Structure formats: structure tokens, C-alpha cells
Amino acid sequence: MQKLKLANLYRSELIPISGKLVERYNLCLVKLGFTETKLKTFSIDGKGWSPEIAEEKENSQYLNNGEANPHAIIISPLQKGKPVYVPFHTFDRDMMQLVFKTYESKINDITRDCAICLDFDQNIDAFYEPLDVLKYDTISINFHLINNLYKAQKTQFELIEKFKEGHNFIDENLHETLLNSAKTYGDLRSRDLHLPPLSFRSDSFYTRAFGGVFVLRDFISPIVVLEDKEWYKEAIKDTTHDVLIYHISQPELMEKLRDHVIIEYDLEDVVKTKRYERIKKFELSQHLQNPTHAIKDILNDTVLFKSYLNKVDIKTRKKIMGVELYLEKLEVSNQYKIADIVDIKLFESLHEPHSSLDPKHQDLIWMLLVNVAPKDVLFLYWYDKEAFYNSFKTWDDSLKDWAIETISNNI
Template identity: 80%
Template sequence: MDKLKQANLYRSELIPVSGKLVERYNKCLVKLGFIETKLKTFSIDGIGWSPEIAEEKENNSYLNNGEANPHGIIISPLQKGKPVYLPFHTFDRDIMKFVFKIHGEKIKDITRDSAICLDFDQGIDAFYEPLDVLKYNNIAIHFHLIDNLDKIKDEQLKLVETFNRDNNFIDETIHKKLLDSAKSYGDLRNRDLNLHELQFTTDSFYTRAFGGVYILRDFITPIVVFEDEKWYKEAIKDTNYEVLIYHIQQPELMDKLRDHVIIEYDLEKVVKTKRYERIKKFEMAQYLNKPQHPIKDILNDPILYKSYLNKLDIESRKKVMSVERYLEKLETSNQFKIADIVDLKLFEALHQPHSSLDAKHQDLIWKLLVNVSAKDVLFWYWYDKEAFYSSFKTWDDSFKDWVIETISNNI
């Protein structure tokens, strides 16, 4: 990962946490029902997730009380606008934007000396069956302050009220209570610590529950796509919902997405794009076996590229050039079928969200398409960073250099 870090492509916007902030973060963990971290320093993203703590706990979802109960932690106003690096749902980023939009000023004040625990309550205590994810609708966002600071404020106000009543101003016991509270928590009387509950409505989304599930419910018919085959097989037994259910590697899925005007393709158009160029070079790299030149040079130098293309065995060469071969044959006859010439996974990678979709749905469908066939390193990095990082570790160093250059030149 060092290469990615040096290029600022690996979690480069994390916020460092140390000192008092560690103490406050731990209080949030305890309040949410988790065990404190033993780390003295770590970093967090926009929702309060820390890669170092995840590694310590050997649990990427350590901020979840089960898959149905995710949480967040805010200890700094600097979290506003920061990425959510490992969202449990694709709408997590939108939720955090919403939280800071409504409560941003209060958060800035509260986090001067406190921290905020976020409870994302979708009205589901626990998941029991894979299609329980369809129950997601409205999410209530509850806020809880560590040390019950809001309740301490109420106590201070009551003490002041008591102090001002009759001759209580001479009562040394009340004096002491006021002073002790002020020393411990400061003067809270004029601070607005009330973070009222927020409501967030979901539509189509992806969740990491049940091994990863896409819920597409803003289209002709609701479609549920499972990444995990075990949960897919379990879900198709459930007849309580009128939805279409697919495993992500089922060829029928792409047919249905095209039929429902969710995705589209145009091979003649796409071959002229930089995206196709990236995909084709990625495909080429998969067939390079112990090349004499660095892979980066082969992919960037047209002469070297052509040289190594011709060194591939005939079947590999056909796969790399399958789209061009199909389009050439199409010029002479329309009898040829895409499936007969173009490699299936390459063909799937050349799809895109339908142009009629709004931006929010396009992002979700791009993520789905990347998970169906990950061949565009740029979109892979954008839409499924964790899977990208896992694959990146296995690549040749020179190929890594090409990938980093490709991504860096496009962001």
C-alpha cells in the first residue's frame, strides 16, 4: 500500500486522533456498547470509523451492533465533508452530509469539550432473514452526548433556579454544587446542546449486510442482488416479497437490468472512450506472462503494446481484441452475435448506467457494474475501494505504477 499512500490514493483524508480526543472516542465506544480501544493514537473518517481500530479489533464493522444497528461517532467538526471510507450502506455519506448540514454549528460547539454518538435507527432490532433488508425505509438519527452533557446542563439550570429562589444564595451546599459542576463541565447554561432527532429516507442502496446486497426499488420492479451465494440461495426461498432476486454473477441479471432500462451499452461509441482504453489495457495486462519490459511501459508505449499483443497466444489475443473484431465483422454482416465473439466479462465491463438515471442512481449502478466485472481500474478505485485495495496488493509492481498513474491523471 506504500505506493498508494505516496500517491495520496490510500485513505489520505483521515483525521488524526490523540490525547483528549482518544478519551472522548472511548467514552463513545462504551456508551454504544463496545469495548474501548487500547490505541493511544489513531485516525478516523467522516463517520468516525478508524482503520487502525478495525485492525486492532479484527472487525471492519466494529461500530455496528449487529448488521441491523450501525453507529457513528463525531469527536471533531473536522469530520464535516470528510470521506466515509468503509460505509456500511451507500447512503452513509449522504446521512453524514445531512447531519452536518442541519446540526453543523451545534456540533462545532459541542465537540469543543465533548463527543457525539450517532445511532442510526431504521426500526429493525436485528436481521433474521436476508430479505429483511427490504424493511429499510425511514432512518431516525439519534444523538447522544458523552457524560450526558445535555442532562448536566439541565441540572445546572435547576441549581441556578434553586440558588435564585428565596435566600438560597447563602446556602453553601448549593454554592459547592454549582462550583463543582462548573469546574467539571464548564458553564453550560447558555450553550445549545440539543441535537434533535433527524429523519432520513432511503430509496435504492447497497448494504454490506448479508455479504453485500443491492436493493434497487426505484425502477419497474424491485430488484435485489446478492453478492454472497449462500444468502442468495436463502433469499429465493422467501415468497413473502414481490421482488426479483439475483446473484451478482448470474448472466440473467445483466439482461434484466437492460430490460428495465437501468443499464445500457453502445460498443461503437465506447471503443472511442478513455474508459475503453483503460479496460483494454487492464485486460491486456492479465495475459502478460513474465514480460521483458515493465508492464507500465508496455501499456503506455504503442509500439511495445503492439509487440506484446502479437506475442500472446491466439485465444488470449482474440479476447483482448474481441470488441474490435466484433465491430469489424459487423461491418460485413449483421449475422454475428456479441456472445460469439466478445468475451463475456469484457462485454459486461463495457456497460454503463442508463443515461435516463439521476446522478444518485448512476453512482449506485456504477458500483454494481464494477462488482459484476471489475476491469476499469479508475471506476474500481472510485466505487469499491476495499476490493480495489485487496487486488492491488497482488499486482506486479510495474502494473501498480500504471494503475496509480492512470488514477492520478483522472482525479
């Protein structure tokens, strides 16, 4: 990942945490039912998630109490607008944006000497089977302050009212109690520490629960797409929900998405795009064996690309150039079918969200598409960074350089 870090393409917007903020973060962890971190310094994203703590705990979802109970931590106003690098749901960042939009001034004040624990409550105590994710509807975002600061403020108000009564102003014990509260928590009289729960409505989304599930429910009929084969087998046993269920690798999925006007394709248009060129180049890179030139140079140089295209076997060459071959044959006769000439995965990679979709749905469908056929390095990076990082680790160094250059040139 060092190459990505140097190019500012790997978690480049993390916030460094040290000193008192570490203490407050640990208090949040304990309040949420987790164990403290032993780290003295670490970094966090917009949701309060830390890659260093995730590594320490060997759990990328260490802020979850089970898959049905995710949490977040706010210890700095700098978290506003920051990325959520490993979201458990695709709407996690939207929820954090809602929180800061609603309570920005209160967060700025509270985090001067306190921290905020967030509980995302969807009224589900635990998941038992994959289609439990359909229960997601309205999520209540609840807020809890460490050190019971809100309760301490309430106590201070009560002590002050008591101080004003009768001759209590000469009560030395009351004086001492007030002073101790002020020393411990500061003067809380003028601070607004009340953060009423917020409601967030979920529609279509992706969740990492059950190995990864896409829930599409704003279309002709609800569709659930599972990434895990075993959980898919479990899900199709369900007879109570009126929902279409697919595994992400099923060809029938793409057909259904087209039928439901969720995705579309236009091969004549797409071959003129940079996206097609990226996909074609990546496809060739997967079939190069012991090249004498750097993969980056082969993919960037037209002459070298053609040279190596002619070095691979005829079957592979047809696979890489299948779309163009199909369009050429189509000019002569319309008897040819896409499936007869174009590789199925290459064909799937050339789909896009239907133009009629709302922008937020387009992003979700792009995420689904780049996981169905992960052949465009740029779109994979844009729409599913964790999937991109996992693939990146397996690539040849020169292919990594090409991917970094491709992404950097499009940001």
C-alpha cells in the same frame, strides 16, 4: 499499500487523533456498547471510523452492534466533508452530510469539550434473513452526548432556578453543588446542546450486510442483487416478497438491468473512449506471462502493446480484441451476434448506467457494474475503493504503477 499512500490514493484525508480526544472517543465506544481502544493515537474518517482501531479489534465494522445497528462518532468539527472510507451503506456519507448541514454550529460548540455518539435507527433490532434489508425505509439519526452533558445542563438550570427561590442564595450546600457542576462541566447556561433526531429516507442502496447486497427499488420492479453465493441461495427460498433476486455473477442480471432501462451499452461509441482503452490494457495485463518489459511500459507504449498482443495465443488475442473484431464483422454482415465473438465479462464491463437515471442512482449502478466486471481500474477506484484495494494487493508491482499513474492522471 505503500505505493498508494505515497500517491495520496489511500485514505489520505484521515484526521489524526490524540490526547483528550482519545479519552472522549473511548467514552463514546463504551456508551455505544463497545470496548475501549488501547491505542494512544489513531486517525478517523468523516464517520469517526478508524483503520487503526479496526485493525486492533480485527473488525472493519467495529462501530456496528450487529449488521442492523450501525453507529458513528463525532469528536471534531474537522470531520465535516471528510470521506467515509468503509461505509456500511452507500448512504452513510449522505447521512453524515445531513448531520453537519443541520447541526454544524452546535457540533462546533459541543466538540470543544465533548463528543457525540450517533445511532442510526431503522427500527430493525436484528437481521435474520437477506430480504430483511428491504425493511430499510426512514432512518432516525439519534444523538447522545458523552458524560450526559445534556442532562448536566438541565440539572444546572434546575439548580439556578432553585438558587433564585426565597433565601436559597445563602444555602452553602447549594453553592457547593453549583460550583462542583461548573468545575466538572463548565458553565452550560448559554450553550445549545439539544440535538433532536433527524430523519433520513433511503431509496436504492448497497449494504455490506449478508456479504453485500444491492437493493434497487426505484425502477420498474424491485431488484435485489447479492454478492454472497450462500446468502443468495437462502434469499431465493423467500416466497413472501414481490422482488427479483439475482446473484451478482448471473448473466441474467445484466439482461434484466437492460430490460428495466437501468443500464445500456453502445459498442460503437465505447471503443472510442479512454475507458475502453483502460479495459483493453488491463485485459492484456492479465494474460502476460514472464514479460521481458515492465507491464507499465507495455500498457503505455503502443508499439510494445501490439508486440505483446501478438505474443499471446490466438484465443486470448481474440478475447482482448473481441469488440473491435465484432464491429469489423458487423460492417460486412449483421448475422453476427455479440455473444459469438465478444467475451461475456468484457462485454459486461462496457455497460454504463442508463443516461435517464438520476445522478445518485448512476453512482450506485456504477458501483454494481464495476463489481460485476472489475476491469476498469479507474472506475473501480472511484466507485468501490475497498474492492480496488483488495485487487491492488494481488497485482504485479509494475501493474500497480500503471494503475496509480492512470488514476492520478484522472483526478
